[in-house]
Amino acid sequence: MAQKVLIKGNEAIGEAAIMAGCRHFFGYPITPQNEVAEYISKRMPQVGGCFLQAESELAAINMVYGAAGAGARVMTSSSSPGISLMQEGISYIAASELPCLIVNVMRGGPGLGGIQPSQADYFQATKGGGHGDYRLVVLAPSTIQEMIDLIVEGFDIADQYRNPVMILADGMLGQMMEPVVLEPKKRIERQLPAKDWATTGCDGSRPRNVINSLFMIPEQLEQRNLVLIDKYKRIEQNEVQYQSIDIEGADAVLVAYGTMARIARTVAKKAKELGISVGILRPITLWPFPYDAVAAIGDIPNVKAVFSIEMSAGQMVEDVKLGISGKKPVYFYGRTGGMIPSPNEVLDYICDVLEVR
Known part of the structure; x- marks a missing residue:
């Protein structure tokens, strides 16, 4: 039981x-x-x-x-x-x-x-x-x-x-x-x-x-x-596994895994309060990486930017860029050395890139 x-x-x-x-x-x-x-x-x-x-x-x-x-x-x-x-x-x-x-x-x-x-x-x-x-x-x-x-x-x-x-x-x-x-x-x-x-x-x-x-x-x-x-x-x-959340019609899409995916959910909720629609793509298999799912983001008209958010100096972002293949601009936000990005600082970065507040 x-x-x-x-x-x-x-x-x-x-x-x-x-x-x-x-x-x-x-x-x-x-x-x-x-x-x-x-x-x-x-x-x-x-x-x-x-x-x-x-x-x-x-x-x-x-x-x-x-x-x-x-x-x-x-x-x-x-x-x-x-x-x-x-x-x-x-x-x-x-x-x-x-x-x-x-x-x-x-x-x-x-x-x-x-x-x-x-x-x-x-x-x-x-x-x-x-x-x-x-x-x-x-x-x-x-x-x-x-x-x-x-x-x-x-x-x-x-x-x-x-x-x-x-x-x-x-x-x-x-x-x-x-x-x-x-x-x-x-x-x-x-x-x-x-x-x-x-x-x-x-x-x-x-x-x-x-x-x-x-x-x-x-x-x-x-x-x-x-x-x-x-x-x-x-x-x-x-064996590719991933989770897609509210990507259709999104202004921006966050790609995040593990702990950062938890933070991404809070970022999306806070962004909605500002009138910004934020979707999330969460890779569950990092290898094999869900390249096709990332590529599909590039075909969504409303998406203005894709963000890879990580607790690193920027590693998964390389796979995100490979998947997008230049169809959308890809940005990176991360902290290193054991620092965990807060939802507010990630949201501030998204707002700066999208030039909205």
Whole structure:
């Protein structure tokens, strides 16, 4: 039976993973996501799972590699600098076509930065922070309930495509509390393939399974890349998710994700009081990015400008510009280093650009 509870975002991440059938977690503490591991360390033994605090993020991601290779539903979580340390392992996991879930509760940077919320890891997540031609499916929740639902769905996506999936949250979503229903929403019925590739041992009953990303012969390595590229094309065709709010007839459209999408809703409400119609496009998948939905904004006659609002120096704005393809002017407003833009300052910027008050 569904329960409605008040829960912290980081704790919800842990509970959602367990609801999704995850029974293996490997990680290393870093603020502002420490409560994820703390919560899972208590819950995993209760469901017969394995929690292990590794000696470093490098060790943690390689433990994920091993467990995923054995066919387990496995997860790690960290925050920005910790995710940076995992990049080599993430590239290995993607190249080896192994499913897993990676959670990044972003903090301010660059460098060690600070522990306040940020969205400055967009490039790292969506463009491939590690080496080689690989992609992660990147899901960006804007509420704790959606974070729960996307974690459950994210594990299924990972298994369907044999690919790592990242949940890109931020310190605010991790630390805030909201009432949620601890039962996943009705999910897309995915036909999840059997994990007949897993290294589970066979006692000679079948050919042995080998998981590997090393191909010394260039032709073989290129063939592996072509297989991955074909998979990424299928993901782009099938997995784009976004939310569109009051875009038709809008004077301006805000493109925002995560915490900034919450702020965008307040901006739109305040703008309406001034007689300005503001629509919102909220990407839920940051990769694959909803380019077609952004392109459609360019064909709406009333729209005078498109704004990418972010807690960064300007990263998603590049994808917004690619989608618009010059049909409408694109503007950027953001704060960095853990500063969260207020609705009023965003609205002031919109009014300045539109020359209205």
